[in-house]
Amino acid sequence: MSQYPSADEAAAALSAVERRQRHVVDQAQLPALFWWATAVLMVVFAAAVDAYRNQPIAIGVSVVLFVAAILGATGWAVRRTMLAQVSSRLLGVRGVLAILVFVGVDVGISLAVAFAMQSRGLTHPATTGVGIGAVLLAVGGPRLMGYLRGQMLAQTRTMP
Amino acid sequence: VIWKNQQLIPDDAAQVVDTSDESAARFDELIHAPTRLSLVALLAAAEWAEFKYLRDALELSDSALSKQLSTLEAVGYIHVRKGFVGKRPRTWARLSPAGRVAFAGHVAALQQILRRAGGSGIATGRDAAADDHDAPDLADQHGHS
Numbered sequence: 001m002s003q004y005p006s007a008d009e010a011a012a013a014l015s016a017v018e019r020r021q022r023h024v025v026d027q028a029q030l031p032a033l034f035w036w037a038t039a040v041l042m043v044v045f046a047a048a049v050d051a052y053r054n055q056p057i058a059i060g061v062s063v064v065l066f067v068a069a070i071l072g073a074t075g076w077a078v079r080r081t082m083l084a085q086v087s088s089r090l091l092g093v094r095g096v097l098a099i100l101v102f103v104g105v106d107v108g109i110s111l112a113v114a115f116a117m118q119s120r121g122l123t124h125p126a127t128t129g130v131g132i133g134a135v136l137l138a139v140g141g142p143r144l145m146g147y148l149r150g151q152m153l154a155q156t157r158t159m160p
Numbered sequence: 161v162i163w164k165n166q167q168l169i170p171d172d173a174a175q176v177v178d179t180s181d182e183s184a185a186r187f188d189e190l191i192h193a194p195t196r197l198s199l200v201a202l203l204a205a206a207e208w209a210e211f212k213y214l215r216d217a218l219e220l221s222d223s224a225l226s227k228q229l230s231t232l233e234a235v236g237y238i239h240v241r242k243g244f245v246g247k248r249p250r251t252w253a254r255l256s257p258a259g260r261v262a263f264a265g266h267v268a269a270l271q272q273i274l275r276r277a278g279g280s281g282i283a284t285g286r287d288a289a290a291d292d293h294d295a296p297d298l299a300d301q302h303g304h305s
Contacts, residue, residue, distance in 0.1 A: 004273075005187075005192070005270070005273055006273075006277075007273055007274055007276075007277030007278075010270040010271075010273040010274050010277075011274055013192065013194075013197055013270050014267065014270050014271065014274070016194065016197060016198055016201065017197065017198075017201040017267060020198045020201035020202045020205070020217070021201055021202070021204065021205040023202065023217055024202055024205035024206050024209075025205060027213075082210075083209065083210045083212060083213035084202070084206045084208070084209035084210060084213045084214075085206055085207040085208055085209075086205060086206055086207070087204075087205055087206055087207050088207065090205060152205075156204075156205055
């Protein structure tokens, strides 16, 4: 025979549901260290490009090292998320737009600064442009994660 | 059995519940068991989850989790897939469409209980979402826990 849950039991059950769903959303968050590590790698790579502009082999080595380091950092950051993939339904249109806007603004500002400096004949255009983008990434990345977390938790409440 | 307006009515009346409406409140005793509710809630927020993640998140033994997964798989609420990552065996679970509907209905039923009792501050977000739904019945779909 069915036992009709009391209001307290129902509230406790809903609280448990929210707690478990928050667990899934939280384990998908990238740590702040990932954003800073990526920013530093970007600046180092850009500095190498500026320093070895006329040395293709040095540039090639820099590219290989940069890609390997980025892959390593990304692998470290997402290792937890490989255990459970958060539902794409939770991200929603706003989440996707937030990611696209963040990437677009970051890359756009970096390129604009770098090309503007280059056209004026200033030194270290790549390092400066990427440096600004790296700061935006390091500061904005955790904020983006926070926004996406809020969006996903809100989605779990409206779409169990 | 089915609960309607907080009264128990006969088994055959459960058929009147409109299962085509995904938002219908439908109390599901199979899901309501605490461990399975937590398990299904985890899977509802994920595309899929690995056995190890579920075991650690729920603080269950391997055998206890296997038993719960088998129970949910037997009624078609989850799909379990086994495979290998490198040479290591892995097991993944995901909520089926039927399981997602059952979970949504169960959450709606819990919200309905709260509303009838005068509400609660614990799940206000879910309450607000459920206010948009017309969910009159609380049905025991399986009759076991």
